Amino acid sequence: MPVILIxxxxxxxxxxxxxxxxxxxxxxxxxxxxxxxxxxxTIPTYFDTYGxxxxxxxxxxxxxxxxxxxxxxxxxxxxxxxxxxxxxxxxAMGRTIKLDAPIDEIxxxxxxxxxxxxxxxxxxxAFNELKEKRDAIYNKFCDVIIDTSQKNPREIVAEIKAxxxxxxxxxxxxxx
Ligand code: S3P
Numbered sequence: 467m468p469v470i471l472i473x474x475x476x477x478x479x480x481x482x483x484x485x486x487x488x489x490x491x492x493x494x495x496x497x498x499x500x501x502x503x504x505x506x507x508t509i510p511t512y513f514d515t516y517g518x519x520x521x522x523x524x525x526x527x528x529x530x531x532x533x534x535x536x537x538x539x540x541x542x543x544x545x546x547x548x549x550x551x552x553x554x555x556x557x558a559m560g561r562t563i564k565l566d567a568p569i570d571e572i573x574x575x576x577x578x579x580x581x582x583x584x585x586x587x588x589x590x591x592a593f594n595e596l597k598e599k600r601d602a603i604y605n606k607f608c609d610v611i612i613d614t615s616q617k618n619p620r621e622i623v624a625e626i627k628a629x630x631x632x633x634x635x636x637x638x639x640x641x642x
Contacts, residue, residue, distance in 0.1 A: 468533055468560035469630070472604050473542035474597050476572035477565040478622065479613050483540035485520055486623045492537035497545060500528050513583040526550055533558045544584065547603050556607065563626060564608035567615045569597055 469486065471479040480496045487494030498509060501524055505512050510522055525542060529551055532539050545551050555562060567575070573593075580586055588596060606612065612630060614622050 468536065468558050469538045469626075470533070470555055470560050470562045470593065471538070471540045471565060472546045472555075472562060472608060473543065473565040474567075474572060474600055474604075475585060476576040477543075477567050478575075478619060479520075479540040479543075479565055482621045483538050484613075485619050486626055487538040489623055490538070490627070493535075494538045494540075495532045495536035496524065496540045497529060498542050499533055500532055501542075503523055504528060508581065508583055510583050510586075518583075522548060526554075529638070530554050533560070536627070537636050543600065546607070547600055552607060560628065561610075562608045563629075564599070564604045564611045564623070565614050566604075566611055567613070569594055571615050585636060 469483075471486075472485045473479055480498070483496065484493075484494055496634060500519070502508055503522075503595075507515070509521070512524075514565060522544070525545060526548060529541070529545060533554060539556075541551075546555060577584055578583060584596070612622060612625055612629075
């Protein structure tokens with residue numbers, strides 16, 4: 467049963483996913499990294515060369531493979547906004563965990579990281595609006611939301627593990 471981390475860019479999906487996998491001794495895949503490996507170039511270069519639509523197709527193709535092959539998966543911020551991807555994530559019957567943070571904290575974390583083509587091209591207002599729009603989508607189909615603000619990655623990992631092992635109703639999983 468995979469653990470799938472979703473959420474807006476800058477919420478710590480990659481760092482937390484990697485640490486969670488390490489601490490649970492499970493296999494880990496960062497979808498963005500898999501895409502870069504498969505494409506043989508960085509995501510910004512891929513966006514510049516082929517455009518977002520082609521990127522989304524590659525992302526979709528690799529999502530299924532990653533879910534089938536790995537225990538813990540960190541997705542890209544846009545991955546769960548595509549309906550085909552939502553179906554693949556839901557069909558995995560895993561634990562879908564949304565990481566969240568306030569927009570100002572996200573902005574501070576991302577800083578001037580130009581590795582994020584979506585962030586690079588949007589005005590401040592458009593970026594805020596995108597988060598709101600995407601949050602509504604993430605919220606609809608995640609099992610649990612973890613607020614990462616003012617927490618370090620280890621604390622977040624501890625929180626996720628507590629949820630996974632608690633066997634309570636906090637997570638919506640039929641099979642937990
Ligand atoms: C994207 C987020 C990125 C990456 C790509 C597109 C998005 O991942 O997949 O740049 O649409 O929000 P992170 O969420 O890890 O930044």
